[in-house]
Amino acid sequence: SQKIEQNSEALNIQEGKTATLTCNYTNYSPAYLQWYRQDPGRGPVFLLLIRENEKEKRKERLKVTFDTTLKQSLFHITASQPADSATYLCALDKGSSGSARQLTFGSGTQLTVLP
Amino acid sequence: DARVTQTPRDKVTEMGQEVTMRCQPILGHNTVFWYRQTMMQGLELLAYFRNRAPLDDSGMPKDRFSAEMPDATLATLKIQPSEPRDSAVYFCASGRNTGELFFGEGSRLTVL
Numbered sequence: 246s247q248k249i250e251q252n253s254e255a256l257n258i259q260e261g262k263t264a265t266l267t268c269n270y271t272n273y274s275p276a277y278l279q280w281y282r283q284d285p286g287r288g289p290v291f292l293l294l295i296r297e298n299e300k301e302k303r304k305e306r307l308k309v310t311f312d313t314t315l316k317q318s319l320f321h322i323t324a325s326q327p328a329d330s331a332t333y334l335c336a337l338d339k340g341s342s343g344s345a346r347q348l349t350f351g352s353g354t355q356l357t358v359l360p
Numbered sequence: 361d362a363r364v365t366q367t368p369r370d371k372v373t374e375m376g377q378e379v380t381m382r383c384q385p386i387l388g389h390n391t392v393f394w395y396r397q398t399m400m401q402g403l404e405l406l407a408y409f410r411n412r413a414p415l416d417d418s419g420m421p422k423d424r425f426s427a428e429m430p431d432a433t434l435a436t437l438k439i440q441p442s443e444p445r446d447s448a449v450y451f452c453a454s455g456r457n458t459g460e461l462f463f464g465e466g467s468r469l470t471v472l
Contacts, residue, residue, distance in 0.1 A: 279460060288364075288451050288463030289403070334403070338459075347393075347416060348461060350403040 247272045249351040251335060257357045258325055266320040266354045268335035275337040278311055278318050279348065283332045289350075292333075293320075325358045332356070362386045366452050366464035374472050378440040381467045383452030384433055392435045393461065394420075394427055395451040403451070409435065442471045 252267035268278070277296045281289035295302045295311045295318070302309045308321040322329050332355045336348040365384040373379055385392050394406040407417040407427035417427060424443070429435045439446055449468050453461040 277459060286465075288453075288465050289461075291460040291462065294459050347405065347408050349405065350395075352402040 251351040255355045264322040268318040279336045281334045364464035376441040383435040385454030389454035393453045
């Protein structure tokens with residue numbers, strides 16, 4: 246069956262360090278993968294999208310890698326800040342064609358950046 | 361600043377009552393999604409519309425749930441009759457061909 250797994254439900258790191266979150270998937274052939282941030286009581290907010298033919302994508306302090314052989318994406322936040330504390334969700338499409346994709350989400354990793 | 365608007369933000373109701381949640385997608389977006397989020401299951405896709413046509417509602421309990429888009433500015437999710445196990449946060453999201461989804465703030469439903 247199809248499965249998306251994100252590393253450990255909670256991750257605590259010290260301010261200034263790099264946070265690395267993992268998303269592994271099985272039985273998917275996604276055309277692309279996305280990362281979202283969710284704060285308590287709020288809806289998820291889009292952060293980054295990476296296509297199957299891209300190895301790496303960057304946006305400010307964020308970096309995403311996508312390895313379709315390992316079926317894994319890594320999400321990095323460099324120089325982390327307490328304001329980065331949130332739940333981070335990865336999402337895969339089902340590989341269907343057309344406009345905005347039908348995304349399936351992982352369960353999320355709750356990141357806490359300690360001052 | 362364009363955003364997806366959902367109403368109500370919070371709803372407490374008794375088992376057996378009808379619940380209707382509404383969503384106004386971002387103008388110009390041609391796809392609308394309904395998701396349900398619980399601690400146990402995370403975000404689950406319930407229904408998906410493209411150009412107002414329902415494309416996939418396989419994640420939705422058909423006997424009590426229904427989703428419609430009467431026009432391009434309104435999507436509705438109805439539960440009738442509601443049950444305690446329906447208690448969750450329901451999110452509406454809209455998008456276009458760039459791939460990313462824009463989520464509303466959610467409707468928190470509590471069925472007693």
